[in-house]
Amino acid sequence: MLRSLKEFFRGLVGPKPPGFQHLQVEITTSCNLPGCLMCPRSAWPERWLHQDLSWENFERLITALKLFRHVHLSGWGEPLLHPRLWDMAQGARSQGCTVSLTTNGMNLTEAKQMQVLEHLDMVAVSLDGATAETFERLRPGADFHLVTQQIAALCARKRSLGKLRPEVVLLFMKMQPNVAELPVFLDLAASFGVDRVNATNPDFVPNPPMAWLSLIASGSPSRKIAEVLELADQKAREMNLPFPGAAIDASHMWCKVKCR
Numbered sequence: 264m265l266r267s268l269k270e271f272f273r274g275l276v277g278p279k280p281p282g283f284q285h286l287q288v289e290i291t292t293s294c295n296l297p298g299c300l301m302c303p304r305s306a307w308p309e310r311w312l313h314q315d316l317s318w319e320n321f322e323r324l325i326t327a328l329k330l331f332r333h334v335h336l337s338g339w340g341e342p343l344l345h346p347r348l349w350d351m352a353q354g355a356r357s358q359g360c361t362v363s364l365t366t367n368g369m370n371l372t373e374a375k376q377m378q379v380l381e382h383l384d385m386v387a388v389s390l391d392g393a394t395a396e397t398f399e400r401l402r403p404g405a406d407f408h409l410v411t412q413q414i415a416a417l418c419a420r421k422r423s424l425g426k427l428r429p430e431v432v433l434l435f436m437k438m439q440p441n442v443a444e445l446p447v448f449l450d451l452a453a454s455f456g457v458d459r460v461n462a463t464n465p466d467f468v469p470n471p472p473m474a475w476l477s478l479i480a481s482g483s484p485s486r487k488i489a490e491v492l493e494l495a496d497q498k499a500r501e502m503n504l505p506f507p508g509a510a511i512d513a514s515h516m517w518c519k520v521k522c523r
């Protein structure tokens with residue numbers, strides 16, 4: 264029976280295992296910020312489990328990583344806090360994967376910048392605002408001056424070392440309180456010398472009180488917002504800044520989960 268099952272699956276996928284593009288591994292659910300406005304950690308603060316993925320469990324994954332081209336070591340937590348992060352990045356690379364992560368940039372110290380340059384193929388920093396006021400409102404406890412200074416230093420360090428990798432990406436999650444700043448955000452990104460800007464949508468609204476942040480939770484974006492997004496696209500084209508586009512995909516999945 265077991266043999267015939269194995270033969271059946273081999274017939275489906277062929278003698279070799281299938282190849283996949285991306286694997287996301289959440290290596291920690293801890294963060295150095297108490298809870299950004301759009302974060303599920305803010306929706307369930309009392310129930311949130313602050314945990315690191317153990318090295319032992321990561322080791323169990325390692326041989327499976329060769330099935331993937333790319334591994335992203337992030338989830339709802341700050342990956343730069345994990346004590347074995349760089350071992351994990353090396354472990355993924357040893358299986359032939361490219362490696363990336365997303366950080367809030369608070370802990371992107373000089374020492375961490377050197378490790379980022381050595382161990383990653385892409386680093387994304389979530390900034391979500393072009394001014395301290397907006398950024399620090401969305402991300403209580405964060406420091407706009409510190410994060411922007413560290414992003415600029417990372418880009419300068421990469422340039423001075425003549426490295427092509429990692430790709431440095433600046434993230435802007437489009438929300439009601441920040442969307443008007445997107446065009447100016449592109450100027451800021453260009454002044455740092457990042458490789459690319461991504462303007463994402465919050466595709467998960469953990470509970471109804473957080474829905475006000477969304478541009479489309481209550482229907483299509485307003486004409487005013489649509490104009491801002493068009494202006495951002497036009498500006499990126501003029502600056503020749505790699506930017507996949509600001510338009511909102513109305514088919515985005517919205518998950519509304521009530522707190523119990």
Ligand code: SF4
Pocket residue numbers: 294295296297298299301302303304338339340341367402
């Ligand atoms: S930095 Fe990320 S994980 Fe931490 S609270 Fe903010 S959104 Fe959540």
